Amino acid sequence: MKSFLSLLFLSISLFVSNASAQKERAINAVQGDKNASPFEGQTAQLSGIVTARLKSGFFIQTPDEKTDDNPATSEGIYVFTGSEPTGDATVGNLVTVTGTITEFRPKAEPASLPITELSIKKGADTIKVVSKENTLPKPIVLTAVDFSSNQIDELERYEGMRVAVQALTVVAPTKGRIDDKTATSISDGVFYVVLKGLQRPFRSAGMDVYDYYFSKDKEELKKNFPKLSLFDSNPETLRIDSDDQLGAQAIEVTSNAEIKNLVGVMHYGYQKYTILPDANAKPEISNLKKATPLPAPSERQFSIAGMNLENFFDDVDDPSIKEDIVSSEAFEKRLKKISAAIRLFMRSPDVIGTNETENLAALKRLAERINSDSVASGEPNPKYEAYLTEGNDGRGIDVGFLVKSARVSVVEVKQFGKDEKFDDPTKKDEQNLNDRPPLMLRATIVGAKNNQPFAFTVIVNHLKSLLGYETDRVRQKKKIQAEFLARFVQARQKADPNERIILIGDFNAFQFPDGILDVIGTIKGAPASKEQVLLPSEDLVNPDLTDLVDLINESQRYSYVYDGNAQVLDHMIANDRMKKHLAGFGYSRLNADFPESYRNDPNRVERFSDHDPAIAYFSFDEKATVKQ
Known part of the structure; x- marks a missing residue:
């Protein structure tokens, strides 16, 4: 009898559980008015009109006449299938779907908002078509009011719903996947926008708000670092994944482009609310940006530039490093693009500090190409000469110089810091501090009219990247690199107060403290206080330098x-003696604002790299007016 009662109780429990699982819930109830669903982990049956299809799922939304009229709850949801949805999930179909309510957060993005999903298990859950060819729910029109809270979850209430934007401004161009071996790229259709009228979003000082909010040490940070500022992550920025919907085509845009009448589904990814445009959408696109040449220096000026050439590998196998061996055709294309950029848009700077160059042979070939292209175009031969000393980088990339020997006389080129070590907390032995040791150029240039040599010193740098910045190892390495460079410059200033010094290159750091470190402040001699950053540095430079x-x-x-x-990331930092001769500074807009697809065209200069070159003009006369 006892066994029978147990069996009967089990049967009743299973029946009740199964009945509960099949109980239909409204999408707005599942979404709730918070970031996470109140029914997370439970099975549910939802009904809605299919609004979009992706490679691994589809979206459904409550018909307009059945919404709850609560602006805090979303009426849409993503249904995860794990593979391309069946024909039952055709756009316009009203369907009933069973599955498990989950809050999805990618493993690679622990500091990210979760996405409420209905997850379908193949063979256990079902998609039932109720009716076909239904009118899609009317899209919510986004306005500036929707972004007024400036909170990272301010668009949670539209998650999974159809939205429309009347006018957008592109703030970051269409991205893509690069094949260095062929010097080509394939568009991924992703770009970033803000509503027209909003300012372009910039990285500002402070710890990233996502890293702060999702830190296990949040309360300790709040207590120990009362002056710690936070970067709000610019929640007004929208990510557009233009080809994510099945059948949609990638949209190629530059920064500053304007887009009108974009309609799609609101999703979330990579810490940004993301619009997936409808497959049949035809937004209006205008105001694509074009590259503009810089002004040429006057006869009483000279120019210095810093260029990150991004994986500038040649077509010769170097067995000593792990490299991508570029095809001869691809290397020819890169030489052509970079040569044109330097000659026609940067006006052939007198000194160019380079980052991410494989070796001296590759840099020499670039110098030869610029020289020959100049002569072929009827320009004077700049007689660029290449200088590079191998460093410690595992991929074999180094810093170097291109020097216009027709005008500049080299006194000395010397690498320093190659043998410097630091205590790596993840290793037993000391490790190399400088993967790409700084390279110093001492040179003179003769000024027009007076024919007097003008002496100056350029130090090209490529500091540790931001990859792995969440780890103690990378943070310590970047801190010690900054202090090493600061001490080196200070020693030179002390030895010769009249030496004109400028530091250039990719410092992989912002011009302000980021809450963790203050790399540039340390190098300048104005480090952030111990209340502002987790790993402060001492003031090592006097007089201070200027970024x-x-x-x-x-x-x-x-x-x-x-x-x-x-x-x-790319800076020019000058001491007072050099700054007194500054006539102008800026960036040659050739890369950062242009889509990755432009890399494929050898006849245009844009997108030979992902960094814009920095360039400064100096006058032989002191106290020149700085032009922006």
């Missing part, structure tokens, strides 16, 4: 665009 980016218009303070945020 030239701080002197120009705020709208131009960027050399790189990452996840929609314009930011500075």
